[in-house]
Amino acid sequence: MRSVAQRNHTAWRGWGCGTLTALLLGLAALGAGPARAETLTAGNGIYSFEVDSETGRYTATTGPSHPLGAGLNILFGGGNPSTSFDTVRSYTSSTNYVLPNVAGSSTVPLGSNGFQTHYALNEEGGDNLEAVQTLRVNGTTFANSYAEVTTVVTNNGPTPVKIGIRYLWDYQINLDDGPTFQADEPNGPVLLREESFPSPSFDHYTMEDNDVSPEPPTFDVLGTVRGPASASPVPPTLLQNASWPASTGTDFEYATAGREVSSASGEGNDNAVLYYWGDNEGDAPTLAPGASYRASASMFLTPPGAGLPGTPPVVKIISGPPQETEQPTGTFTFKGVAGGTYECSIDAGAWAPCTSGQTFGPLAPGDHQFQVRETLAGLTGPPATYRWTIDLPKQCVLRVARARVFVFTSHDKVRLVIHYTSYRPAKVTVSYKLSGSKGKLSLGSASAKFKEKGIFRLSEKLSKTDMRKVRAAKSFAVRFHIPKTPHSCGRYYTKQLTIPQKISKQTVWFQSDSLFAP
Numbered sequence: 001m002r003s004v005a006q007r008n009h010t011a012w013r014g015w016g017c018g019t020l021t022a023l024l025l026g027l028a029a030l031g032a033g034p035a036r037a038e039t040l041t042a043g044n045g046i047y048s049f050e051v052d053s054e055t056g057r058y059t060a061t062t063g064p065s066h067p068l069g070a071g072l073n074i075l076f077g078g079g080n081p082s083t084s085f086d087t088v089r090s091y092t093s094s095t096n097y098v099l100p101n102v103a104g105s106s107t108v109p110l111g112s113n114g115f116q117t118h119y120a121l122n123e124e125g126g127d128n129l130e131a132v133q134t135l136r137v138n139g140t141t142f143a144n145s146y147a148e149v150t151t152v153v154t155n156n157g158p159t160p161v162k163i164g165i166r167y168l169w170d171y172q173i174n175l176d177d178g179p180t181f182q183a184d185e186p187n188g189p190v191l192l193r194e195e196s197f198p199s200p201s202f203d204h205y206t207m208e209d210n211d212v213s214p215e216p217p218t219f220d221v222l223g224t225v226r227g228p229a230s231a232s233p234v235p236p237t238l239l240q241n242a243s244w245p246a247s248t249g250t251d252f253e254y255a256t257a258g259r260e261v262s263s264a265s266g267e268g269n270d271n272a273v274l275y276y277w278g279d280n281e282g283d284a285p286t287l288a289p290g291a292s293y294r295a296s297a298s299m300f301l302t303p304p305g306a307g308l309p310g311t312p313p314v315v316k317i318i319s320g321p322p323q324e325t326e327q328p329t330g331t332f333t334f335k336g337v338a339g340g341t342y343e344c345s346i347d348a349g350a351w352a353p354c355t356s357g358q359t360f361g362p363l364a365p366g367d368h369q370f371q372v373r374e375t376l377a378g379l380t381g382p383p384a385t386y387r388w389t390i391d392l393p394k395q396c397v398l399r400v401a402r403a404r405v406f407v408f409t410s411h412d413k414v415r416l417v418i419h420y421t422s423y424r425p426a427k428v429t430v431s432y433k434l435s436g437s438k439g440k441l442s443l444g445s446a447s448a449k450f451k452e453k454g455i456f457r458l459s460e461k462l463s464k465t466d467m468r469k470v471r472a473a474k475s476f477a478v479r480f481h482i483p484k485t486p487h488s489c490g491r492y493y494t495k496q497l498t499i500p501q502k503i504s505k506q507t508v509w510f511q512s513d514s515l516f517a518p
Contacts, residue, residue, distance in 0.1 A: 039081060040107070042114050043137045046145040047301065049114060050079050051135060053107050055100040056117030057081045058135055060147050060299065067142055074147070074221055074299060076172040076244075083170040083244075088119075088153055089252045090127045091162035091281045096251035097121045099133060113137045121153075128157030129287075138231075138298075143377075146231055150296040155287035162286050164278030165295040166252055170244050171273060174218040176209035178262040178269030181241040184222075184307075192263065194256035194271075197239040198279075203227040205239075205273070208304065210264060222300040222307070223273060231298040238279035244272040253279075303338050312381035313337040315374040318356075320386045324400060328390055329361030332370055340376035345383070365392040365492055367402075396482075396489035397426045397450075403478040403495045405432065407509035412467050414443055416478065418456040425451050429481040430458060436473035441466055474498070476510055 037054035045065030051058045059077035064070040076083045088097045099105070099119055107117040114136030121129035132152045139145030155161045173179040181191040185202035207221040224233035240247075243259040260268030277295040278284030285293045307314065315336035321327060333356045336342065344354035347369055354372065368390060371383040391399045401420040408415070416432050431445035444460045462470065478495040501511045 039079070040109070040115065041079075042109060042112055042135075043147075044113050044139060044145060046139065046142055047074070047137045047147045047299075048079075049135045049137060049147065050077070050081050051107055051115045051117075052081045052100070054105070056105050056107050056115075056119070056133060057100040058084050058115075058149075062301065063137075065142075066301070068219055068301075072174050072218065073172040074301060076170040076177060083168075083248070085168045085248060086133065086149075086151065087166040087168075087252050088121055088129070088131050088151070089164040089166070089278070089284075090121070090129065091164065091278075091284050092160070093127050095127060097129075097131070098251060099131065110134065110136060126157075127161060128155070129161065129163070130154045130156055144230075146298045146300045148231065148296060148298040150294060152292050152294045153287065154292040155289055158289055160286050160288050162278070162281060162284045163293060164252065164276065164280075164284050165293075166277075166279075167273075167275040167295075167297060168248065169223070169273045169275070169299075170248070171207045171221060171271065173207055173209035173221060176269075177244075178210075178271050179207040179221075180210050180262045181271065181273070182206045182208070191241055192260060194243055194259045194261055195241050196256045199237060200225050200235070200239045204300075207273070210262060217304045220302045220304055222302060224298045224300075231300075232296060233298060234277060234294060234296045236275045236277050236279075236295075236297070237283045238274075238276035240274040240276075242272050242274050243268075244270045247272055247274060312379040313340050313374045313376040314381050315340075315342065315372055315384050317370075317372065317384045317386050320370060321388050323387075324389045324391060326391050328363055328365075329359050330363070330368070330370060330388065331357065331359040332372070332386065333357050334372050334384065336374040336381075337376050340374040342372055342374050345371045363390055365390045392492050393489070394423045395486055396492060397424060397428075397485055398422050398480065398482070398493070401480065401495065403432075403497060405476045405478075405497055405510045407470055407507065409467065409471070409507050409509075412462050412464065413459060414462060414470060415457060415459040416443070418478070420450060420456065421453045422450050423452075425449060426482055428456075430456060430478065431481075432458070432476055432478045434470060434473040434476050436469060436475075438469045438472040441469045470509065473510070 037052055040051050040053050042049055043063045045063045048061050048063045049058055059081045060074040061079055062068055062070055062072040086099045102119045105117055105119045107115050110116050117133045119131040121127055121131055134150045136148050138148055151165055153163055171179055182188055183202045183205050203226050204222045204224050209217045224231050226235045240256055242254060242256055243261050247254045254274060261271030263269040275297055287293055313336050315334050318333040318335055320332045321330040342354050343351040345351050346360055368388055370386045373383040374381050389400050399421045401418055403418045406415045427447060428450045429447040433442040444458050446458050448456055476497040480493040497510050500509050
């Protein structure tokens, strides 16, 4: 594989940014070229691109109008463009063109928001290609701004050419050179090691600082993959969370090997994200004479956990009471996006302001549901849900009883199934009935010796007329009768089943774990 001459950029990472800049400027002064390389800056106040005027190498930072302030790193460099190594491969001539190393490139401003660099890719192998890389900050506010890198390759030669394009983005979130990677599908695992994603199907990924920055993280950077549509990204054929020191020494191919890339200890704490469009010859686009191919990806900067700008905040429940408990209260902790407000609801009741660590209750024995949602910037996110059961008093015998009614229309049959636990064995009589638009119907009654844990079933074969009542049912009532228990226990011994569902390959008209009702 032939390659356009590549500078020894691997060693640069150990030098200070000032040393590197001084060296480049010194070399330019000694050379015969009429113009000296300089760093140009453009953006919309929210984000800024810094570009080397001679090579088109770039980095990205926050701008003066960003809510977090100016000059925070998005890509490595502290404003000094030193580590972007985007590559165009010609599979036809077996040549890799590392764009910052292509001689004769020219960078021009695009208004105040971006730059465009032109590269002639015809140094080796007989290619007659042109690459135009556009860096642009789009949008006017924090909510709609993003930094976009687009590369268009055109075949100016007389014969078809197969090409591939690779971006190497060396993320540095504020001061963290090894931020964590998370594929938002919608929420994949947080990765601390290398991983490859062939033909990635997720919308975007999240990079988040995790070590030297304060808690909570400073901000998240979201990189586009298949979306959002507003940024018009081109889905890559391969995406990699990779080691920067290992991958930056390669022209095009890179094989992830599980290296640690995100570590609060500082060891193995240096990662990059590699985009490929045409990572192998089989999926590489073919450019006919005069044809072009476009690759594009973008970066969004958001508060920690906020997701893409303009999307509702997501809150996660961290802890709650045991799934089964005798305690009549429940304490919940949760975490959302910084700056939001929270509302909580118990058992589908009214939403009310709440805070993490708040205790709810006392609540009656039975199945309960806790929900919390967050509102940020006028957007209310989806509720997070936690379900648990408060056991009945010991003197009432039953501890937990979950009832379900299954309707099998093809067999004209109804079956009650109860999963229960009890404090002690006892004789229990169970009956169930329905009510609906075609009237009420008692479906059966039976007594059985309930053990400390078990399953009770009661099936009924019905007539066609009764089955029509079942189909029109609105609710089922399941009643337990247990002799020699306090009269006060009777208020807990009715289960109201009100939620119909349809399960694939089997008709289940009513399947519900519902509350004990007085």
